[in-house]
Amino acid sequence: MTDTTDTTATGELAELAESIFAEASGTGTAFDAALWKTLEGSGLARLTLPEAAGGSEGSFTDAAAVLTAAGAHAARVPLAETDLLAGWLLHEAGIALPAGPLTAATGDLDVADTAGGSTVRGELRRVAWSRAAAGIAVLTPTRVVLLRPEHVTITDGANLAEEPRDTVRVDGPATTAEIPPGAAEQLRLRAALGRALLLAGAARGALTASVTYAGQRIQFGRPIGKLQAVQQQLALAAAEVAAASAAAWAAAGAASADGMTAPSTRFAVAAAKARAGEAAGAVARIAHQVHGAIGFTREHDLRLSTTRLWAWREEDGSDAEWNAEVGAAALAAGADGLWPLVTGRP
Amino acid sequence: MPPPVDLPPRAAELRAQVRAFLAEERAAGSWVPRSDVWLSGWDERFTRELGQRGWLGMTLPPEYGGAGASPLDRYVVTEELLAAGAPVAAHWVADRQIGPTLLRFGTEAQRRKFLPGIAAGEVYFGIGMSEPDAGSDLAAVRTRAERVDGGWELTGTKVWTSGAHRAHAFFALARSAPRDESDRHAGLSQFIVELDSPGVQIRPIPLLTGAHHFNEVVFDRVFVPDEMVLGEVGAGWRQVTSELAFERSGPERFLSTFPLLAALVGELVAAGATGTEREIGSLVSRLWTLRRMSLAIAGSLASGNAPELAAAIVKDLGTRFENEIIDAARLLVSIPPDPGAEGGYPRLLADAVLHAPGFTLRGGTNEVLRGIVARGLGLR
Numbered sequence: 001m002t003d004t005t006d007t008t009a010t011g012e013l014a015e016l017a018e019s020i021f022a023e024a025s026g027t028g029t030a031f032d033a034a035l036w037k038t039l040e041g042s043g044l045a046r047l048t049l050p051e052a053a054g055g056s057e058g059s060f061t062d063a064a065a066v067l068t069a070a071g072a073h074a075a076r077v078p079l080a081e082t083d084l085l086a087g088w089l090l091h092e093a094g095i096a097l098p099a100g101p102l103t104a105a106t107g108d109l110d111v112a113d114t115a116g117g118s119t120v121r122g123e124l125r126r127v128a129w130s131r132a133a134a135g136i137a138v139l140t141p142t143r144v145v146l147l148r149p150e151h152v153t154i155t156d157g158a159n160l161a162e163e164p165r166d167t168v169r170v171d172g173p174a175t176t177a178e179i180p181p182g183a184a185e186q187l188r189l190r191a192a193l194g195r196a197l198l199l200a201g202a203a204r205g206a207l208t209a210s211v212t213y214a215g216q217r218i219q220f221g222r223p224i225g226k227l228q229a230v231q232q233q234l235a236l237a238a239a240e241v242a243a244a245s246a247a248a249w250a251a252a253g254a255a256s257a258d259g260m261t262a263p264s265t266r267f268a269v270a271a272a273k274a275r276a277g278e279a280a281g282a283v284a285r286i287a288h289q290v291h292g293a294i295g296f297t298r299e300h301d302l303r304l305s306t307t308r309l310w311a312w313r314e315e316d317g318s319d320a321e322w323n324a325e326v327g328a329a330a331l332a333a334g335a336d337g338l339w340p341l342v343t344g345r346p
Numbered sequence: 347m348p349p350p351v352d353l354p355p356r357a358a359e360l361r362a363q364v365r366a367f368l369a370e371e372r373a374a375g376s377w378v379p380r381s382d383v384w385l386s387g388w389d390e391r392f393t394r395e396l397g398q399r400g401w402l403g404m405t406l407p408p409e410y411g412g413a414g415a416s417p418l419d420r421y422v423v424t425e426e427l428l429a430a431g432a433p434v435a436a437h438w439v440a441d442r443q444i445g446p447t448l449l450r451f452g453t454e455a456q457r458r459k460f461l462p463g464i465a466a467g468e469v470y471f472g473i474g475m476s477e478p479d480a481g482s483d484l485a486a487v488r489t490r491a492e493r494v495d496g497g498w499e500l501t502g503t504k505v506w507t508s509g510a511h512r513a514h515a516f517f518a519l520a521r522s523a524p525r526d527e528s529d530r531h532a533g534l535s536q537f538i539v540e541l542d543s544p545g546v547q548i549r550p551i552p553l554l555t556g557a558h559h560f561n562e563v564v565f566d567r568v569f570v571p572d573e574m575v576l577g578e579v580g581a582g583w584r585q586v587t588s589e590l591a592f593e594r595s596g597p598e599r600f601l602s603t604f605p606l607l608a609a610l611v612g613e614l615v616a617a618g619a620t621g622t623e624r625e626i627g628s629l630v631s632r633l634w635t636l637r638r639m640s641l642a643i644a645g646s647l648a649s650g651n652a653p654e655l656a657a658a659i660v661k662d663l664g665t666r667f668e669n670e671i672i673d674a675a676r677l678l679v680s681i682p683p684d685p686g687a688e689g690g691y692p693r694l695l696a697d698a699v700l701h702a703p704g705f706t707l708r709g710g711t712n713e714v715l716r717g718i719v720a721r722g723l724g725l726r
Contacts, residue, residue, distance in 0.1 A: 010349075211723050225725040228717075235716030238723055239659045243635050246347045250638040253350045271631040278628065320624055326634075327627025335612030339429040339604070342634050343361070 013058075014065035017044060021073035027301060029162040031132035032076040036101055039077065045101075047083050053091040054099075055083075060260075064197050064252035068245065071201020071312075072208070074304040076163070078103050078129035080194030086137035089187060093144035093177035100134030103127060105168070106187065109140045111176055118176040120145055126165040130154055136168060139179065139187055146175040159315065161307035186260050191316040192273040193251055193260075199276040199312045200248040203241045206287040206305035210234060213291055213302075230290060237286040244279035247272040254344075264344040267329060270322045277319030280309035347656050350638060351645030357422045364426040367399065371432070378689035379431025379605040381697040384598045385508060385559055385704070387433030390467075396427075397467025402437050403445045404465075410449070410457055411465030417648045421641065425597040431605035431694075435509060435559075440464045440471040442596065443589055444517065451577030451585055456538065460515070472516035474504040474539070474563060475586065482714045484519070485530040485583065489565065491520040491537065497571040498522065500537060503564050510548050510561035515540045518565075519582050534582035538574040545569070555685065555700045588652065593709055595643040595657035600636040600664030602705060603671040606694040607633070610675045613691055622678050629667075629674055636664050655722035658715040665705040665712060672698050 020042065024035040039045040048063050049055025063084065070079050078101050086102035109122035120140075130136055131154050136147040151172040157165045211234060214225030224230050251272035254265045284306040288295050295302040313319060333341040371377065371392070380387055396402050404420045406412025413419075424442075427434050445464050448457055463469030480486040489502025500520055510516060516539055523533030541548065545568040551560040577585045607629060614622055639660050646653045675695055683699055684692035706712045720726050 327623030
């Protein structure tokens with residue numbers, strides 16, 4: 001099931017992204033430098049950034065096409081981090097973007113201004129892909145900070161999918177700038193949107209793998225996909241994939257149309273990350289059940305999708321956290337305000 | 347899924363008009379919000395009010411009494427009515443299905459005869475598909491249409507026909523040629539049967555609540571003139587299935603218990619309850635997602651596509667969601683259901699619980715729908 005059936009520019013972009021990420025699929029855990037080079041060469045690495053920041057000036061809907069494909073193929077690159085988060089934050093703050101992959105973090109660093117610039121000191125936890133990044137954009141309570149690899153010490157860590165989530169220590173010089181207005185909230189929403197899109201993609205990847213496997217695995221003299229019990233489970237998974245995908249794409253559409261900080265976008269992103277997170281567990285469970293024992297081993301690639309589903313549903317706000325925000329908004333709206341809250345803008 | 351859809355800017359104005367009308371009606375106390383109103387809320391006065399405002403048969407061309415509006419305009423009106431728990435049952439089938447089908451397959455005379463009345467909220471229809479031995483397996487229908495001079499003679503029994511005791515006519519699917527085991531879908535035809543025709547018997551089949559919405563409709567050699575054949579003789583199956591994406595993806599597939607959800611939020615706010623944000627948020631996130639999916643399909647339908655697979659998914663998820671609201675309500679507040687209450691949370695919960703079994707049956711059981719999805723995945 002594809003994310004979009006249109007033939008517009010976004011549809012073409014989706015096709016391009018699909019072919020690039022499908023080509024790059026592999027089972028390691030390290031940063032995929034060759035893929036990153038391809039993404040840079042095709043203008044996808046900085047898709048939504050302005051031209052002045054080396055970007056392609058794409059919309060969030062364009063980003064949806066690329067990030068869902070990245071998620072579906074378990075791409076080992078900090079794409080959302082570079083494009084949606086670090087690149088945006090640095091550019092907004094007026095800090096020149098380093099070439100290469102970037103990552104972003106929010107954390108409390110001590111920033112001291114000195115004659116020749118700033119020095120920063122402190123520790124950041126669970127920073128995505130920092131060991132591969134040419135720059136780490138940090139939003140501290142007081143400043144936007146750009147850390148360069150030569151000034152940090154990295155201790156490797158990982159999420160459930162073995163993606164880098166490192167501890168970064170810094171005690172040295174850094175470029176800093178004033179925090180653009182509303183940056184913290186926007187960064188949080190951008191991260192959740194990017195993660196929701198990746199989740200929708202990973203869910204699609206797990207479903208595709210399961211449908212393929214069900215067509216190949218013979219038991220009782222026929223492919224297990226011919227068994228109604230298996231078909232019903234896969235149909236349930238397909239419904240969850242469709243929901244995650246629709247929610248994430250709709251949130252991207254809201255961000256494209258109304259801007260990332262509009263109240264309607266905020267509601268959409270919250271609902272989308274929550275819905276995609278809820279779908280993740282259901283899809284992973286069915287995918288593993290259909291694959292049987294082999295999917296539960298390292299000899300099979302199903303884990304590349306399912307471990308990402310389990311990891312990503314917790315990252316950038318879990319479904320519990322985002323649902324709490326949606327629920328608080330619903331309770332604040334009250335019985336008569338609930339429906340207008342759901343319909344939002346026309 | 348089809349690509350996301352944004353409603354056109356004029357939709358905001360239309361929505362505001364519908365909301366203002368509903369607020370006025372509620373203030374006047376002319377009806378009370380209920381669960382599952384598109385089955386149970388039969389109110390001909392209300393339906394005529396909608397017709398006078400141009401909100402029925404909206405997508406029909408003006409020469410048939412419609413407004414030539416987009417399906418997305420109709421979507422806005424119907425979702426507002428359903429969310430308000432307004433009584434829409436009298437016109438529901440006619441407005442949703444009969445109008446568009448007559449426009450597509452009907453003759454000019456059939457259109458002239460029925461469409462203006464549908465758009466005015468004065469002509470009501472039912473659907474005669476299921477039979478005692480043909481439920482999910484619709485191709486098993488046994489109602490016979492025998493060729494006679496000037497028309498057809500129908501003999502057989504239709505069941506679960508909502509509103510047949512009040513409707514003027516219905517579409518009956520009947521076998522006009524003997525069953526062919528190599529093509530079970532061949533030889534079926536659709537007929538427009540006026541329900542006051544000689545030989546039509548309508549008998550109530552009370553719901554488990556005792557309420558009368560369903561009927562058994564028995565034909566004993568009912569004469570249907572040639573001019574009341576719908577579309578092509580023998581093309582009944584294709585005609586019936588071509589409308590399924592409309593029937594399965596609309597807002598009625600996830601809003602049947604929305605008035606209960608709104609009342610639940612009201613009860614939680616009134617009680618000053620804390621710690622319920624996650625449960626309420628989960629329901630609202632699901633609702634928002636379903637609406638985006640349903641709108642995407644409406645947009646796709648408006649562009650002339652028939653996304654049957656996506657429609658089946660919306661109905662499966664949406665009707666389960668209607669049940670999830672009931673589960674959450676019972677978990678979050680301790681107010682017992684009361685089927686005798688005039689309205690409010692106790693009555694909304696009572697009706698929701700007692701109507702819930704129907705949600706995942708009507709319009710194709712969810713299991714059958716998942717079979718359609720499985721076929722779409724290439725498994726069948």
